[in-house]
Amino acid sequence: MIIRSKGFYDEFERKGGRRRTTHYCAGCGHGIIQKLIAEAMVDLGIQDDTVFVSPVGCAAFCYYYLDCGHVAGPHGRAAAVASGLVRAIPDKVVIAYQGDGDLGAIGFNNAFQAANRGDGFAHFFVNNALYAMTGGQLAPTTLPGQKTTTSPYGRDVVNTGEPLKVCEVFNQLDRPVYIERVSVADSKRIKQARKAIRKALEIQKEGKGYAFVEILSPCPTNMRADSVGAAEFVTKEMEGYFPLGVFRDRSDAETACCMEVAPKTVEEIVDADYAGDVIADMPELRERRYKFSGFGGQGILSLGLVIADAASEMGRHVSWFPSYGPEQRGGSASCSVVVSGREIGSPTIDHPDVLVAMNQPSLERFLPTLRQGAVLIYESSVPLNVEVPEGVNVHPFPAARIASENGVAKAANTALLGCMVELGLLDMPEAEIAEALRRSFSAKPKLIDSNMAVFEAAKEYARKELS
Ligand SMILES: Cc1ncc(C[n+]2csc(CCOP(=O)(O)OP(=O)(O)O)c2C)c(N)n1
Ligand code: SF4
Structure with missing residues (x-):
């Protein structure tokens, strides 16, 4: 025995x-x-x-x-x-x-x-x-x-x-x-x-x-x-x-x-990080998971950063997780952004709530991962020839054209930001987003006004054509 x-x-x-x-x-x-x-x-x-x-x-x-x-x-x-x-x-x-x-x-x-x-x-x-x-x-x-x-x-x-x-x-x-x-x-x-x-x-x-x-x-x-x-x-x-x-x-x-000295419970950690009352004043504590995707050089990573920065300034839990190939420009790039009222379990995203796709490879790769109720915003000059999963809300958006028409061809990412604000996808006051956008140009202040013009034009387009 x-x-x-x-x-x-x-x-x-x-x-x-x-x-x-x-x-x-x-x-x-x-x-x-x-x-x-x-x-x-x-x-x-x-x-x-x-x-x-x-x-x-x-x-x-x-x-x-x-x-x-x-x-x-x-x-x-x-x-x-x-x-x-x-x-x-x-x-x-x-x-x-x-x-x-x-x-x-x-x-x-x-x-x-x-x-x-x-x-x-x-x-x-x-x-x-x-x-x-x-x-x-x-x-x-x-x-x-x-x-x-x-x-x-x-x-x-x-x-x-x-x-x-x-x-x-x-x-x-x-x-x-x-x-x-x-x-x-x-x-x-x-x-x-x-x-x-x-x-x-x-x-x-x-x-x-x-x-x-x-x-x-x-x-x-x-x-x-x-x-x-x-x-x-x-x-x-x-x-x-x-x-x-x-x-x-x-x-x-x-x-x-x-x-x-380490906090003992999740609640204590949350209190310590957030000063507690900041959270209590936020009715919208939902977690949103965003995927931004396109070619390197299209400002996809910066778009995610502006949103992450605004959310972080508001005391939200935030993760920003970039993914790009060895190429500096031209290759595919994406970033996953999670904004939450709670601690974030993982910065990677299998099924985004919002997908912003700027090119064909992004649509092919990420559109099939969307589930019912998710939102797709895609650059409308890219043909949508990938099957859209059932229950996904699709918004074609001429980001590149709006940026060019307002004098900053490279600011398609700023146009997308305006579109997201107008569609109510960011759960934050517009002023906070605009402030984060300005902050993102602190090293190039000359670009602030032109980008704000793109931002406003994009909002107007989304209000008239997409809402
Ligand atoms: C990423 C990865 N690399 C290699 C292996 C193969 N592998 C399995 S066990 C092991 C070594 C274990 O040696 P050690 O940690 O000294 O433990 P021991 O078996 O001596 O108890 C390796 C290299 C693996 N399973 N996963
Ligand atoms: S370490 Fe592994 S191989 Fe070595 S005696 Fe133990 S069980 Fe056997």
Whole structure:
């Protein structure tokens, strides 16, 4: 009979059926480390409040084993996911678990920046000196001279660098509360690893900030050894480069890190950002998602910026997300603008509420994404030969002609702005938009009057022909 911690599920419902054992090879450190985490979670009474971010690597299946909340991170991004989680659910305990390829290579910057910010999560870094899941390739932590499938003659530090000492690097940063390197290569070391893992989770329970524990871990399969040989490699070889010990412990400090000043709830964040009463005075808190699209040089990105600027001046939550090719001019360009009374979940837009399309590729690409009730404004000199989805309100608008007739051929974007104001698509007083338009020409004041003329002419056209 297997007796296991209540921190594990009774059975592991993996692909291929229910099982009672993990997929780890005999002698692998991952299983030991996860057992220590499971036990600590239960003993600290945080199991139901814990969200575990699993990596890509041999430990990717943690969500089959540990009985807590889970998010699976893309390769290298567990720390970035954890950074998001601690902001979205600050009262929960967040764990990020990463291998040395995952954290030390593709995900290093995410991990480093999270540590530098002191984001409040427990960060477990499993260092087995290679990429295990993919067959034992060289990792940033591979030892000099160590043979792997991609360093068959041993790691050459001139070509591939020295082993990356993550604890030592993170120990240069101000905000981490706790940094320790431990090992699970034998029972004496496992006891110390147990303490370190508990401490990192206690720090989370108390909301004290970022805790980093590096765990040296045997991988018999790729260290090309049996269980004993792999454990010996960890103690005799790896510890020479990665000395064990506590690098930092500020967990007793009364105010351990940033987390004591971070707002605790979404409402508090909103209040802090907005000064609260600004929102209360805004009856129209709806979220609108705009896509502006055309050729580079048509002022599409600037159009989005003017709207984002006006909304931001009014205390709205705003995102402006440009997308363009390597060409400076002539290629396709678009931007997504979200204006909202609430925090914005994502700056990308799959189904815009309003699409402004200045060319044929924009119509082909974005018109099919519109849903019932959405609005399309398109440059009327472009033939509309893309099927319009049902329930979409279509407004052909001669932006280029209006701009030319008013003496600024390049101001089709300003004409579109006037059209949107007249059609009531901006949920903001016209004066705020006009002010933002003027601001956008602060470096070229000579263009302000002519653009205001285009703006007025566009409004007039839209009033007569489109409303
Ligand atoms: C974007 C991306 N690149 C590469 C891979 C292939 N890949 C899967 S696991 C892995 C390495 C995992 O090594 P490590 O983080 O050291 O964890 P271990 O398997 O040793 O526990 C790689 C490169 C992937 N899944 N996704
Ligand atoms: S390959 Fe290595 S790290 Fe992966 S499960 Fe096997 S022993 Fe563990």
